[in-house]
Amino acid sequence: MKLTIFSGAIGANVDGIDLSQPLDAKAIDFIKSSWSEHLVLRFRNQRLNDDELARFSKYFGELDPPGPNPYGINFLPDHPEINVISNVKDEGGTPIGNLGDGEAVWHADMTYIDNPPEAGVLYAIEVPAGQGDTHFANMIAAYSELDSELLSRIEGKTLIHDAAHNSAGMLRKGYQEISDVTLTPGARHPIVVTDALGRRALFLGRRPYAYIMGLDVDESDALLDALWKHVSQSKFNWKNEWQKGDVVMWQNRMVLHRRDAFDPAARRIMHRTQIKGLSPIVA
Numbered sequence: 223m224k225l226t227i228f229s230g231a232i233g234a235n236v237d238g239i240d241l242s243q244p245l246d247a248k249a250i251d252f253i254k255s256s257w258s259e260h261l262v263l264r265f266r267n268q269r270l271n272d273d274e275l276a277r278f279s280k281y282f283g284e285l286d287p288p289g290p291n292p293y294g295i296n297f298l299p300d301h302p303e304i305n306v307i308s309n310v311k312d313e314g315g316t317p318i319g320n321l322g323d324g325e326a327v328w329h330a331d332m333t334y335i336d337n338p339p340e341a342g343v344l345y346a347i348e349v350p351a352g353q354g355d356t357h358f359a360n361m362i363a364a365y366s367e368l369d370s371e372l373l374s375r376i377e378g379k380t381l382i383h384d385a386a387h388n389s390a391g392m393l394r395k396g397y398q399e400i401s402d403v404t405l406t407p408g409a410r411h412p413i414v415v416t417d418a419l420g421r422r423a424l425f426l427g428r429r430p431y432a433y434i435m436g437l438d439v440d441e442s443d444a445l446l447d448a449l450w451k452h453v454s455q456s457k458f459n460w461k462n463e464w465q466k467g468d469v470v471m472w473q474n475r476m477v478l479h480r481r482d483a484f485d486p487a488a489r490r491i492m493h494r495t496q497i498k499g500l501s502p503i504v505a
């Protein structure tokens with residue numbers, strides 16, 4: 223296996239491994255340590271069926287079934303642990319997957335639950351060339367470069383993470399729109415988190431409907447806007463320009479991701495697994 227570290231603040235490419243085959247302990251350890259260090263790993267030219275994608279993902283933890291989607295559909299009844307990310311509709315006009323073709327703003331996945339997923343794995347089955355790139359941002363690096371003024375303003379603060387909307391901004395089934403963010407439904411997490419290695423990171427989840435507890439709404443909005451401006455700087459980012467056969471895995475608790483919009487007439491199909499978070503977020 224060959225690891226090539228990307229030039230930005232996050233991510234590395236791994237060559238020389240076929241993820242459709244069972245992996246030995248040495249290969250799994252190599253992936254785990256590289257992933258821990260670089261937070262995002264990409265493997266190109268893979269050919270996986272759903273069983274193989276699930277087997278590979280399970281080397282890194284228990285799988286987490288997808289959260290509720292706006293359509294109330296189980297997209298892969300034979301593999302309920304795998305989510306489908308797609309804009310494609312079947313002949314009857316029913317979506318085969320989640321999240322459409324629009325832009326998905328910066329977010330981490332399912333931070334609105336008490337134990338958010340540890341990681342995500344995306345496998346590109348069909349992708350339009352040059353569109354719908356996915357960007358990843360290193361929240362350990364972003365935390366380490368916060369100025370002292372912002373650091374002092376977030377010290378000890380807790381953030382409400384919105385459960386009502388998905389990352390494309392669509393209302394999830396069973397939720398209602400709210401206008402007062404102090405009433406946002408969803409988990410509360412410390413705004414600065416520490417991982418098992420003692421690394422500290424900003425943990426922002428997503429911007430819409432977020433609220434920093436104990437502050438006036440205006441003050442919370444201003445502070446969140448300042449934090450999001452900081453983390454959105456390109457120096458913390460790397461983007462994957464998708465090719466069919468790409469597998470990209472990221473540490474969900476230390477990394478934000480977002481997706482560019484793409485042509486609605488293009489077809490984009492990805493299968494995605496999620497590694498369950500077994501513990502609360504720790505300050």
Ligand SMILES: [Fe+2]
Binds near residue numbers: 329330331389
């Ligand atoms: Fe996501």
